[in-house]
Amino acid sequence: MQFESKLVPVLREAVTVIQAVLFKRIRLNLSEEYPGKDSVYINRLCGAVVNELFGTLSTDPVFAGFYVENHDRIQMELSTVASAADDLRIPLTDALRIQFLCDSLEGIDSGSVLMRAERLGILLVDRKVPLPKTFMDLVRRVGVAHNLLQPSAFANEDDTAGAR
Secondary structure, eight states: OHHHHHHHHHHHHHHHHHHHHHHHHHHHHHHHHOTTSOHHHHHHHHHHHHHHHHTOOOOSHHHHHHHHHTHHHHHHHHTTHHHHTGGGHHHHHHHHHHHHHHHHHTTOOOHHHHHHHHHTTOSOTTSOOOOHHHHHHHHHHHHHHTTSSOGGGGTTHHHHHTTO
16 A cells, blocks of 8 residues: 555656646647637636546636636537647546546546547547556656656666666
8 A cells, every 4th residue: 555655646746747748739729729819818728628638627716717717618629639639649548547547546436537538539448558667658758758857857767766
């Protein structure tokens, strides 16, 4: 149980990296799609789409109000994620599945999140569920490629992993 208690927060943080990558991609697309909207609106819309996909809705009154006011637009943008971020479907699939695993370990049923992602064409059903190390390696590569993680932070990690 001690292993799980240390692993789950690390995996959740890795899921957050993939969410940030998706946020950046959506923000780029929406900035072009809605040139008349300010950056605050675009950022809130992006955040709402990512939160909706991962089933993590905000309870903050400002964001909850934004969600209610823009529900239809959020749903519309969510329906375009599979095509707008086709190259991110593998990391998104793995992140959604790892989130489900973490939720399950904590007694949370988030199966509906996976089913929705499948209906939206985001979840790659035939892809195997990643092992934690495989997922962390993927997150490192994707995070570095999207300038969210520094490659130097992982340079010696493999060298020290065997010494533990």
